[in-house]
Amino acid sequence: MLLIRRFRKYIVAISAFQLMVSILHAQNMPAVKDSVMVIETNVPEKGVTVTGTVTDATTRKSIAGIRVQVENFSAAITDSTGQFKLQVPSYTSAVTVEGEGYNTRRVALKGRRSIAIALLDDEHKSFSEKVTTPLGIKSKTDVTAAVEQYNVNSGWAQPNETPDAILQGRIAGLYAIRRSGSPGVGANLFLRGYNSLYGTNKPLIVVDNMLFDANDYGQSIIANNYTNPLALIDMKDVDNITVLKDATAIYGTKGANGAIIITTAKAKTQATKIDFATYAGFNEAPKNLPVMDAADYRIYLNEILQTKGMSSSAIQAEPYMNDDPQNPQYARYHYNTDWQKKVMESSINQSYFLKVTGGDNIATYGLSMGFTRNSGIIKETDITRYNTRFNADFNFTRKFTGAANLSFTYNEQNLKDQGIADNTAPLYLSLVKAPFLHNRELNEKGVESPNLSERDTLGITNPSAIIEGMQAYNKFYRFFGTFQFNYEISTHFKASSLIGVVYDKVREDFFVPRKGITDDTLSNDIAQSRMGTQVKRLFTIYNDTWLAYNTTVNNKHNINARLGIRNQINKAEQRFGRSFNSATDDLVSVQSGSAALRQVGGGIGNWNWMNIYLGIDYGFKSKLFLTLHAAVDGSSRFGDDVPDGIRTKGKNLAIMPSVGAAWLISSENFMARSTIDILKLRVTYSMTGNDDIGNYNNRRTYISQNLLGAQGLVRSGIGNPALGWENVRKLNAGFDLAFWNERVSLSVDAFRNETDNMLVYQPLSTISGFTATLTNGGKMRNNGVEATLNVRVVNGRNFKWDAGLNAGQFRNRIIEIPNDGFITEYAGASILTYEGLTATQFYGYTTNGVYGTNAEAAAIKKPNADGSYSNFKGGDVRFVDLDGNNIIDESDRQVIGDPSPDITGGYNNRFIWKNFELNTLFTFSYGNDIFNYLRYRLESGSGVENQLVSVNNRWRGEGHITNTPRASWGDPMGNSRFSDRWIEDGSYIRLRSLSLQYNWPVKRSVFLKSIAVYAIANNVFTLTEYKGYDPEFSVTPSVFSQGIDTGLDPQFRSVTLGVRLGL
Template sequence: MNIALISVAMSFCVDASAQNIEDDSLKASVEAEFILDSTQLYVIDELVVVGYGVSRKSVLTGANSSLSAVQSENSNVESALQGRIAGLNVWMSEGGEMGEVEVTVRGGTSITGNNAPLYIVDGFPVDNISNLPVSDILRIEVMKDAAACAIYGARAAGGVIIVTTKKARGDGLETSYKSQYGFSTFKNKLKVLSPYNYAKFCYETAAMKSEETLESFISVYGSYDELAKYQSVEQNDWVDQLFGENGFFMNQSLLMKYKKDKTAYKISYDYNDNNGILVGQNSRRHNFGMNVNHEVSEYLSFDLNTSYYNKIQNGAGVSTEGSNTDARLRNALLYSPLNIEDVEDFESVSSTYNPIAVNNADYRKQTQNGVRGDLGVTITPVSFFDFKSQIGVNGMFRETDRCYGVGTSQALKNGNAPMASILNLRQSTFRNSNTANFYPLKKLKRHSLSLLVGEEFIKKKESYNQSESRYFPEYLNAEQCLANMSLGTPQPSNSAVLPNDVIMSYFGRAKYSYDDKYIFSATYRADRSSKFASGRQWGHFPSVSAAWRISEENFLKYSQVISDAKLRYSIGATGNNRVSSNLFQQIYTSPSDADGVLEIDGEYLSYLKTGEYKPNPDLTWETTVSRNIGLDLGFLRNRFQLTLDVYRNTTEDLLLQTKLPYSSGYTYMMQNVGSTENKGVELSLSVGVVNRKNFKFDVDFNIAFTDTKINSLGGADKMEMSSGWAGSEITGDYILEVGESVGRMYGYETDGWYTVDDFEYEDGTYTLKEGMVSDATLLAGNIRPGSLRLKDQNGDGTIDESDKVVIGNALPKHTGGLQLKFQLWNFDLAAYFYWKYGGDVYNANKIENTTTNKYSYRNMSTDVEGCWTYLNSEGGIASPEEMAQINANATMWSPIMTRYVFHSWAVEDGSFLRLQQLTLGYTLPSKWTDKIKLSKVRVYASANNLFCWTKYSGFDPEVSVRRATSATPSVDYSAYPRSTAFAFGLDVDF
């Protein structure tokens, strides 16, 4: 081949044509430059999507990262992003289809607010991209600093993720079909006591409680001497029964693209079917998409994008349920390991709940429909000016049907009678955007100037309605209850039309380049938000940035080693208004009483009550100022590429949820108080290690270091936050403190356990010796040998709130990813790793499964197998001398406690290295596919979450459930276990 410069209508360039091209050198024709190196073409410049436009990567002044190939092996967009881009953290709160995905760019800066990025799909802002099919995605851009994000102003403090979908390219018809089948398995289990150890432990618990309790136990389980019979009893593994199914999943997608003359079409369909490992849980999703682009003339063109999805999810969640009976994983761990027929009248002595029965009795079906459509018109009257107008709508309707059958927590609150509810949620967004691009210096050779001005109007509506009916006859199943709500006792409906969320914006950008060597850019955006009171609605977000392409200087321009070198700097502001729309004004709501009426002197009066938030008319924008300096390097004709960014973000006027005293009549108030600082370093490397005709080996590596600090809490030195997993028993288990980071865990330091030598013993009573620290007040029980001991930090002899200290930090020291790609002849092999180093996990499961609190005759984790015991070999309460001898080799305190306590033993290192995906593929030779009139055929096998190397003792270290706010991360409590998935796929291009 003898190619030096190719002007191509490559897929991305054409697909991005609907966007405004901000660089005048790209206006006449979209070019990508390649250089020939004997056997391999190396791209040295490419196009990337920026806010309201497209730019060459070589002249970017902001911190942007791109993902241009989203592999079809990924079942969802989020998993395709994990570990792929430096500074982009994608964490799964738990496994399963219903697990939330937490996405942050550079860690986020808000404390109790929303740190999620702004998502833009083909120019339209959306709340998330979880329902977007992977097969329809062409490219993803992640914008990190103010130079890249300030053009989006109000909602861009958490970064911006721009998704470009596939569109028609080239003349004629192109068709692609992708098919994938696979299964998932439960990878990791927590071990619980065997039937024999369980029976012995329950005997000891009963013996320590009272003689009456012990007699009740013996009547069901047998005497101490009879417990040996349980050694031959087979264990009933409730976790395996509840989560032991092999999940099945299937993906089918069809994409058709056609272009003729000046008209291009794209039609896509995607079907996803996923049956989870939890009994009864499954989801199905249909996606339809269409794009039409028509060039009426050289002066006028139209672009139409439409999409629709339907998603149905069946089955209740795991960790999102607040009650004891609804937490499936918890019930599976604590329920008796004995087969019920082995024990007579078990339910009469146990306060635990059968996990299978509860799971079967709890019905949940969620149906969601979404539609999006936008039309763009571009007018180009002269070569140096164009005008584009877009109008679009985005709608979502979601219905959630719940039926709580006999035995569930909701039914137990109502005489154990079934109850049902139907919740309908409606959201709609209208958007109109108008932009004008000017290129006044188009004809000058070395000077380039592009100007963009625009305005945007976005209006979001939301409403909901919930109907509920109770006391259904027990013989009705869930479908019958939901279809005949009048057969129960109807409750007052709960409905609301929320205030409109309206943003009116004006923005502009100017970019100047001299000889493609010195580039300067400035943006400005002004947003007016209806979420704030008059006089506080406007936010102003400017940015300036510059870049120096060192490689274009004469001393480097002809270097055979350094092919690209660019230094970047930016500073600017972005905003955050992600709070409810009614926090600045007084809101009244219907009461939650059964009838919604108040009885006064025999008369019944309807009434309204104030909402839980006290109005704050001074509420306004949260503003983040971002500073970034970056270096882009390319060596050996870009076979080796390096990007280094150093940044510092400061956020003022934090939108902070503060708790109010009960006497105020309110629960919370949203205020602009405090500030945070976020700084870090990001490094990305891309290396083409081997580039031969029949063998290629590429390595992509990224690592990010992030440090967040609280500079102010609005006058307070510290503020305690509660995760809420244990209700009111554990409060203030996280702390915010000026000068420290977010995510610090606050509790007691474990100090072993009390021994016999710590007590005076007389007539069966143990009394702490003088000078010994007492935990009795905190643990709400009698302190005896074997009791958990906590460290007395202030030396006052009593353990109380003043002895709490920081015992963990959820924030990791660094995160990163590694991608290895091989190609040998027609075979391809890819391995994707990502990791987190540092960052503790709050293992609440560990606390609950080693504490007898709340439940009688519950099972425990195997952590307690070496715990302190009070029984002698005959099953009686040991004397002090016997007890000391029996427990000489104990490995843990006695779990017989009457309340939960958060202490350092439950905080574990959450570091991990995960092999997220391993894929082996084979592409059929063209001499075979040509014979059957096919362009390309590829088959592959892949495995997801194949290995996770970690010291964490729980199911998985990547977990963050029961989060009351962003300030309480990394809690592991009854989370849906992550599974390992194996898939086999076929990709065909016609």
């Protein structure tokens, strides 16, 4: 007991305020006696009395100790028989019923003098739950906007999840796509589709009332790796996540894509509570892609070298093609290596977490510390996180209060290149490396040495040399802190000011040795070994100061208003250095490279934002609700000549208004006999903005450049002083329905977003020295529908079953764009953006099999760069000649796919039997197309790289009928050009999560209060027709890269065992 007291004093001593408070045990609430306990607040001179009973909807037994209240009027506590008596303004009022372990319910009297209320447990979704809004915490029944909240009760049993990824399949309309299988990278989020082409489509992230920069500012120097700031938040520190889908105008030019509000957990009681959790498990490497074995590859290699022009004798003279066992090189070239198993392996994960909460009447606190290590399925990759958080609430006086939310996190990652990095991405190399080779040096007898083999004579890197020799690190430090001070001026007025500080530092280092790895070609040399380092920093100061007004007039009119101003100052910088060709592979630092080849660079990114906002929420008799929100924004990113907004002091300010209305029909007297618990209609219209237009695109920029020893300035950006924010107009209409004591609830929303002043690139005359400049010259429309259904299917005493289904659909159209449209090239794909069509569609050639004979192909030609033509032959792809001129060229391209899904969503179940709890979560996507870049490379049949086994079905000679073209060195006829050959259906259904938890019965104990043990499996199985590793990936947040599988590390199955102790 003495140790616990000392530990409490230590916790308080390390707080930012350095307050020395005495921590006492919270006093227990007095036992509820048979008499009715009534608590009157602001007792009116007039009122009427209502009586009622509260029962458990499962056991049908009465519940004591439940609070029944009319806000700002009166409250009562149920007695041992579940009865209460309460003064209410009128028989048309509504009462709020809440108690520990039960769902909060808002019940309208509808003229009744006595009511019976049944409560479900708090694990079931309720429309009366409290949700976080820009104006504070409110009952969901009072909100006019489309809002959903995810309560992170199971966050303790969600290993390795990040706040963005954990929302996948849980929120209707939130298209969350895991970036890859690399630990901690999280998900790219698209809330209700796309609102921009070149601006961000990410929702605004707000953590503990402060805007949270979730962007990976500055590009990683480790190929295709992503630093996710949200991975620094431990889900066990999160209390709830609220998703605002519309009516985010109060956030001004930050609210175009909705908002995700993350609230971290605080002490809920004054009693000291200690929670400890730990888990450990393993990650299972995914199944191999079916590439050729050594025998099939040797046959293919013989063919491809013949098409290169080599004679049969010359081919057989190559040591890797000589099958004579007496050949001294025979042993070195007659293995059947599974290179994917040399690169991927099953791995382990582990975590430890400790949280202490408590306090007294002066202060409550929560202190947590965590350690997590998760290894990837690519060998020698992992992430390690150390995190600590301190949250506290202070009562300085009766009217003056404060809060602090402080966190520090350190992430360390061991990484490898991935995706499109032909010489250094181990996963890609494991697919193309010749299988008859070994990863170690061998002598003539085939005896293996400990030394890695060099790159082969075919010019392909040894994947094991990357795994064992490449060093790549990412170290991420973040301090995130907010301090809030509140003062109650009077009964109706309250002032508050929040000050927030963020400091980030990201350091990256890499070294690629020369041993076993293919050289890179520089402009003036050959790069053998290469090394690099980079440091990125972000410093943010944030302030939100506001005055709030709350009142109730005649017990009918509820008014909640807030007037405030937000300011944000951001300073970012990036510095990097690269060098090449150190003397040996033991010298790995940048300074050890050749001075003549050294490269240095960097940049800055400073920007400021101001937001003046007004929010008014009005309620009439708790059944009619109106909202009026507005914001006026200024930003250093806006140009001086922006034509929109209001102009002041030479700058234009953006104006963002929104209105909303809701009618809680179920609270009307004429619904008194209805079995419907909740029936609510909602509509909102808002104008929001997107200020993600670049920090300096509104002005001319210059860079330093050296020419023949002379240093000078060169213009790097032409600048557009008229560049401003994107305007997004949003219209949302929906309804909420619940019945059977809210055992069944349904929400449906339809929305329409229209973006004006959308960022696009306007082509420029060549005389300007630039090809294009960024302008506000586009317009796009986005429509969709979404629905959420939650059902308590079975509500027995020993067995309960909750089921939930959500689904969302969106479809966009380009309304206006310069020159009617454009084509974007990315990773071998052509993406079409054109007026009247859906944005970012795959644009290429359609095919109709393969020519079986030369005669079939004789009439079809391909234009060459020199103006001549080449005739197609037997074995070439039969491209559809759209214009009928017998020439296959760019005029024969058309839309061949759409990466946007027709529908996405999730289906979850929760089964409770006695002390056991089983949870399942399925996620699905339907109708999205994928460009399989890996298959495009592994079925091209144009080089010495190993191929998929499907290439064994290639065309072999006259009359052969197949859909796989002939092997041909260099692909002179363009058989592997971007076409529907590489477009696949990316639809899938995945059992994302399966968990089983047992809540161990604990007898009364001085220390131990609860025990829960659990097992959880993630990515249990996936049903899909997609031929790649994984149908779910997102290379970058850009809309132009969606649906392009560049071979990032795939997601994997994991199984974890854990325990949580409550002390």
